[in-house]
Amino acid sequence: MEDFLEKMAELFEEDTVQLTDIIVDFDAWDSLTSLSIIAYVGEEFQKTISAAQIVEAETIGGLYELIKNS
Amino acid sequence: MDLYFKDKEITGMLVILPSNEIYFEEEMENYNFSTAKSLKLKAALGLNKRRVVQEGVCASDLAIKGLDYLFSNGKLVKEEIDALLFVTQSPDYIMPPTSNVIQGHFNLKQDMICLDINQGCAGFIVGVNQAFMLLDQSSISKVVLINADVLSPKVSKRDRNSNPLIGDAASITIIEKTSNRTEIFGSIKMDGKGAFSLQIPAGGAKLPISANTSEMLEDVSGNFRSKENLVMKGDDVFNFVQAEVPPMIESLLNMAKIDKDVVDYYMFHQPNKFMLNKVADKIGVNRGKMPSNIVENFGNSSGVTIPIVTWFNVADEIKEKRLKICFSGFGVGLTWASLLMDVGPLSFCEMIEY
Numbered sequence: 001m002e003d004f005l006e007k008m009a010e011l012f013e014e015d016t017v018q019l020t021d022i023i024v025d026f027d028a029w030d031s032l033t034s035l036s037i038i039a040y041v042g043e044e045f046q047k048t049i050s051a052a053q054i055v056e057a058e059t060i061g062g063l064y065e066l067i068k069n070s
Numbered sequence: 071m072d073l074y075f076k077d078k079e080i081t082g083m084l085v086i087l088p089s090n091e092i093y094f095e096e097e098m099e100n101y102n103f104s105t106a107k108s109l110k111l112k113a114a115l116g117l118n119k120r121r122v123v124q125e126g127v128c129a130s131d132l133a134i135k136g137l138d139y140l141f142s143n144g145k146l147v148k149e150e151i152d153a154l155l156f157v158t159q160s161p162d163y164i165m166p167p168t169s170n171v172i173q174g175h176f177n178l179k180q181d182m183i184c185l186d187i188n189q190g191c192a193g194f195i196v197g198v199n200q201a202f203m204l205l206d207q208s209s210i211s212k213v214v215l216i217n218a219d220v221l222s223p224k225v226s227k228r229d230r231n232s233n234p235l236i237g238d239a240a241s242i243t244i245i246e247k248t249s250n251r252t253e254i255f256g257s258i259k260m261d262g263k264g265a266f267s268l269q270i271p272a273g274g275a276k277l278p279i280s281a282n283t284s285e286m287l288e289d290v291s292g293n294f295r296s297k298e299n300l301v302m303k304g305d306d307v308f309n310f311v312q313a314e315v316p317p318m319i320e321s322l323l324n325m326a327k328i329d330k331d332v333v334d335y336y337m338f339h340q341p342n343k344f345m346l347n348k349v350a351d352k353i354g355v356n357r358g359k360m361p362s363n364i365v366e367n368f369g370n371s372s373g374v375t376i377p378i379v380t381w382f383n384v385a386d387e388i389k390e391k392r393l394k395i396c397f398s399g400f401g402v403g404l405t406w407a408s409l410l411m412d413v414g415p416l417s418f419c420e421m422i423e424y
Binding site for chain 1: 103107110111114115230231290291292303304305306308309312313344348
């Protein structure tokens with residue numbers, strides 16, 4: 001979980017991120033960030049998620065749940 | 071499915087590139103994104119400059135220029151061509167086939183086969199496979215494979231996903247029977263359930279061009295395009311490539327009973343540097359053996375990128391000696407296909423500009 005939050009902070013170009021943060025509200029959010037998340041989830045968790053699923057997950061916490069349950 | 075061919079080889083390769091070059095920065099203001107975000111994209115995907123045709127130039131123009139060069143320099147003899155394959159997603163007409171138009175232009179012999187193939191990113195592999203199958207006929211000794219794509223006019227200038235990486239190009243590959251004993255291992259797979267992951271929605275019979283199809287609409291990411299423009303589901307394509315290509319290469323190497331390090335080069339389709347590096351890492355090959363420097367120099371020209379990556383990186387080497395090469399193309403269809411074969415010494419491997 002800590003590694004995950006650190007990685008998310010890096011991808012969203014923030015010092016830290018919270019589980020309640022809204023994904024699409026980050027300044028750095030765009031299709032490239034989305035692709036970077038997809039690549040990270042594939043490498044780190046061997047899971048396949050789509051861009052639409054990331055948006056539907058809404059928050060950083062939601063994204064974490066999505067990865068765990070995929 | 072697994073494929074196997076023998077006693078055939080590639081003997082020459084010519085790349086035709088438009089001389090017109092566009093830098094990423096020249097078009098940044100077209101996109102609905104901040105400069106910082108666009109520069110981040112440039113760095114991540116490995117974008118810089120690309121080659122696109124001037125208005126009005128089509129795929130056959132590039133091909134004809136290339137054939138003209140080969141004929142007039144004695145690198146190819148008209149009478150020896152038994153089959154002309156034209157692989158494109160941007161044909162001159164819905165009818166007739168562009169291969170026939172080219173045959174007529176050069177007054178080639180009647181005793182031959184002309185065949186257009188609608189394939190994109192895997193179009194080089196599909197074309198070479200088709201050439202090998204034709205060469206099983208006793209009356210066919212030499213096949214000319216043309217890959218040509220002019221897709222830049224189909225991409226919206228305001229589409230940050232596709233516009234900065236699309237390129238136009240053509241290539242001519244000569245494929246022949248050989249008295250050398252050669253073994254070629256191939257693999258090809260298709261998944262039509264993903265047919266709309268890469269698409270130009272309007273312009274065919276299903277959705278003819280009309281006033282409505284030219285309307286520019288904004289997507290969820292802030293890109294503008296019409297139904298007449300190329301549209302790509304980047305995440306679907308990324309996931310498909312990462313999931314399907316590495317296992318295909320592994321099974322191809324197993325079939326040929328060779329270790330991945332024995333392969334001199336992995337000449338793969340060039341979607342962008344980001345995706346290629348991930349594929350190289352997943353297969354477990356040194357990134358140096360899988361060049362990924364085509365999009366940043368010339369753009370992604372669909373089925374032509376494999377000849378371009380080969381010419382750009384090993385032209386001198388492959389004219390001197392024999393190399394063990396793994397070719398792989400993947401994309402629209404969805405189609406993914408690979409070949410493992412020895413190539414060289416080629417009688418020519420060069421580039422001319424249009």
